[in-house]
Amino acid sequence: MPLSIRWPRFIFVSLVALVGIAGFSSLGVWQIQRLYWKRDLIEQVDTRIHAVPIPAPGPAGWSEQDAYRRVTVTGRFLHDEDVLIYTPSDYGPADWVLTPLVTDTGMIIMVNRGVVPDTRARAGEYARDDGTVTVTGLLRVSEDKGWLFSRENDPANGHWYRRDIGSITTAMGYDNAAPYFVDQELGAAAGWPRGGQTVVQFRNAHLSYALTWFALAGVVFAGYVLVLWGHRTAKVCVAPAVDHHA
Incomplete structure (x- = not known):
């Protein structure tokens, strides 16, 4: 059968x-x-970070494809409007120091000048560059979204935990601000803030x-x-x- x-x-x-x-x-x-x-x-990205720097693009002249591109920008820092963003670091609890830089065209670019230990940052014990300066660094895309256990930004009380440039510049009332920020390279002089802390590593x-x-x-x-x-x-x-x- x-x-x-x-x-x-x-x-x-x-x-x-x-x-x-x-x-x-x-x-x-x-x-x-x-x-x-x-x-x-x-x-x-490896090619960009080792390339000759180019002028930073304007608010409408950039794309996310420019991430990690070396750029230069010349202008004047607005140190009285520094923004401290808490971050863990090799130096223990610390803060990124984001300082608005205004160019001769009136454009605002947020520059991440580097990291400062938290106690020093909160006390304002770090260097400030007066006059016209030229900054070289990596163009970074705004950190609009938080990570799994990251704390939410609190613009009303001035507490920042990620580099959300759109929220930061809006809270500061800047109309002509670039939607990205620039990670400043490590300078020759030692001290704080300490630039050149960009981690370029992709899983x-x-x-x-x-x-x-x-x-x-x-x-x-x-x-x-x-x-x-x-x-x-x-x-x-x-x-x-x-x-x-x-």
Whole structure:
């Protein structure tokens, strides 16, 4: 007697396997695409941070593709409007010192002059550059979104925990402000603020993610093969023999 297939169950198992294999494989392909994208991004950023600096773009002349590009900007610091942004650092609890710099065209660019230990920063014990200065640093995109455990900015009370340039310049009443900030490079003179603290490091685990998704697709495929094999080797019902001597 031939083995009968339970078609509803077989179709259901086949559909589940197909969806699983296709879904996990698609995620694996997507991670491979992300891998090449991330490698290209790292190469571009590495080229930018070592390039000859260019003039900082105006508020309407930039894009997020300019992130980590070396730029220069000349103007005058408005030290009486420094913004302190709390951050952990190699020096313990500290603050970024963001100072508005006004150019000769009236544009405002927030410059991250560097990090200062928290007690010194709150006491105002750090250097200030008077007169016209030229700053060289990396163009950074505004930190509009917080991280998992980051505290929310409190503009009303002047408490800042991330470099959200849009919120900062709005709270300060600047109409002609660049929507990015500049991380100032480490200068020759020691002291505070200490620039050059930009961490240019991108996590790139896309290959391991891709291998994980492809492995899951393989597991689903192997499970499906086992199910088919189980159907093939199931016990066949055999008709009872007829006793001719009865």
